[in-house]
Amino acid sequence: MAPTTSTTPSSSHEIESFVIKTPCSSANIGPGFDVIGLALSMYLELHVTIDRSKAHHQCQYPLNCRITYEGEGEGTDEISLDPEVNLLTRVALYVLRCHDQRSFPAETHVHIKNPIPLGRGLGSSGAAVVAGVMLGKECGGLHHLTGERLFDFCLMIERHPDNVGAALFGGFVGTYLKPLKPEDVARKEIPLSEVLPAPAGGVDTGIKPPEPPVGIGHHIKFPWAPEIKAVAIIPEFEVPTAKAREVLPAQYPRPDVTFNLQRIALLPVALGQSPPDPELIYLAMQDKLHQPYRQTLIPGLTEIVESMTPTTQRGLLGVCLSGAGPTILALATSNFGEIADRIIAKFAENRIACSWKLLEPAEGTTVVRV
Numbered sequence: 001m002a003p004t005t006s007t008t009p010s011s012s013h014e015i016e017s018f019v020i021k022t023p024c025s026s027a028n029i030g031p032g033f034d035v036i037g038l039a040l041s042m043y044l045e046l047h048v049t050i051d052r053s054k055a056h057h058q059c060q061y062p063l064n065c066r067i068t069y070e071g072e073g074e075g076t077d078e079i080s081l082d083p084e085v086n087l088l089t090r091v092a093l094y095v096l097r098c099h100d101q102r103s104f105p106a107e108t109h110v111h112i113k114n115p116i117p118l119g120r121g122l123g124s125s126g127a128a129v130v131a132g133v134m135l136g137k138e139c140g141g142l143h144h145l146t147g148e149r150l151f152d153f154c155l156m157i158e159r160h161p162d163n164v165g166a167a168l169f170g171g172f173v174g175t176y177l178k179p180l181k182p183e184d185v186a187r188k189e190i191p192l193s194e195v196l197p198a199p200a201g202g203v204d205t206g207i208k209p210p211e212p213p214v215g216i217g218h219h220i221k222f223p224w225a226p227e228i229k230a231v232a233i234i235p236e237f238e239v240p241t242a243k244a245r246e247v248l249p250a251q252y253p254r255p256d257v258t259f260n261l262q263r264i265a266l267l268p269v270a271l272g273q274s275p276p277d278p279e280l281i282y283l284a285m286q287d288k289l290h291q292p293y294r295q296t297l298i299p300g301l302t303e304i305v306e307s308m309t310p311t312t313q314r315g316l317l318g319v320c321l322s323g324a325g326p327t328i329l330a331l332a333t334s335n336f337g338e339i340a341d342r343i344i345a346k347f348a349e350n351r352i353a354c355s356w357k358l359l360e361p362a363e364g365t366t367v368v369r370v
């Protein structure tokens with residue numbers, strides 16, 4: 001489903017309240033490196049209140065915004081409560097400043113509820129970017145911004161489209177970038193530090209950030225067979241996505257590229273067919289472009305991916321690395337606990353503890369007025 005906004009009016013003219021809900025995601029699903037994304041049923045929520053009766057008061061919070069937070073990373077350095085530093089509010093400010101609004105409306109309170117584990121390959125930063133772009137749209141009253149245009153803003157920040165595409169539009173998606181005009185290419189390649197300075201700078205910083213070119217990214221929705229569920233096995237350690245991209249080579253042997261192209265031609269069809277064909281899905285989820293290299297950061301990865309097959313495990317369809325890892329995603333139709341336990345036992349051989357979750361495909365980002 002495309003990003004939606006409910007039309008129910010807020011409770012008072014002075015106080016506006018709404019909730020932004022964005023799903024986590026699993027990118028790649030094996031061969032679809034930087035292309036395929038799957039939105040899953042664990043949600044980042046922003047509970048936002050804007051008290052417009054205070055518009056003429058001096059607000060005690062920087063940039064008129066108070067952040068509170070509960071969930072993953074609470075109380076750690078990874079999650080700042082300073083709106084100039086926090087990823088979500090910096091992204092919202094990027095959208096606001098592109099529209100000549102220097103700060104949040106007075107007085108804005110953003111309460112963040114985040115169950116998505118950080119740095120595990122379940123799209124926590126993608127969800128934060130999508131929810132942040134939506135926060136900018138809603139706080140700025142920027143109702144003309146369509147889902148496709150919001151995607152452009154996301155892509156100026158998170159520069160691979162797979163997990164932001166899934167988090168914004170929902171479901172099982174293929175994402176792609178269209179060639180841009182030369183002047184637009186230059187704009188898209190502007191360093192992230194200029195798009196999203198940290199700290200964001202106060203109200204008086206007059207610099208307008210670079211606006212995204214129109215139509216950077218696009219997506220297409222694939223069908224998903226209703227029998228297929230996702231088992232996420234989540235190790236206790238983090239692998240920052242930037243680090244997991246640094247281990248990838250700049251060039252690949254041609255047979256490895258052909259290997260992935262053959263599988264990516266199968267994957268969307270294989271996962272849309274009902275009843276699912278385990279042998280076809282298992283084959284379609286193989287990869288040679290990112291998983292083998294990420295083994296250096298995720299002990300046991302290759303063995304886990306290679307040791308479980310539909311013939312050795314009932315209910316299993318396929319296994320892959322979720323996003324940049326270290327989470328493992330097993331697609332299955334039954335025996336979810338047994339599948340999780342086997343993968344947890346493999347990680348335990350390397351003294352790595354894990355938790356696991358049973359997830360389902362989810363709809364994209366929604367905004368509900370309360």
Ligand SMILES: Nc1ncnc2c1ncn2[C@@H]1O[C@H](COP(=O)(O)OP(=O)(O)O)[C@@H](O)[C@H]1O
Pocket residue numbers: 044078079080086087088112114117118119120121122123124125126128239240241242323324
């Ligand atoms: N809800 C959030 N609010 C603020 N920052 C967040 C949030 N979620 C993620 N982040 C930031 O994103 C980082 C993780 O991003 P990344 O390395 O790309 O891993 P992931 O695979 O979880 O997306 C965290 O360390 C944190 O800085």
Ligand SMILES: N[C@@H](CCOP(=O)(O)O)C(=O)O
Pocket residue numbers: 025027028033034035120121122123124125126160162163241244245290322323324325
């Ligand atoms: N295609 C990207 C996806 C990263 O996803 P994340 O959830 O780990 O941020 C990659 O494989 O690097």
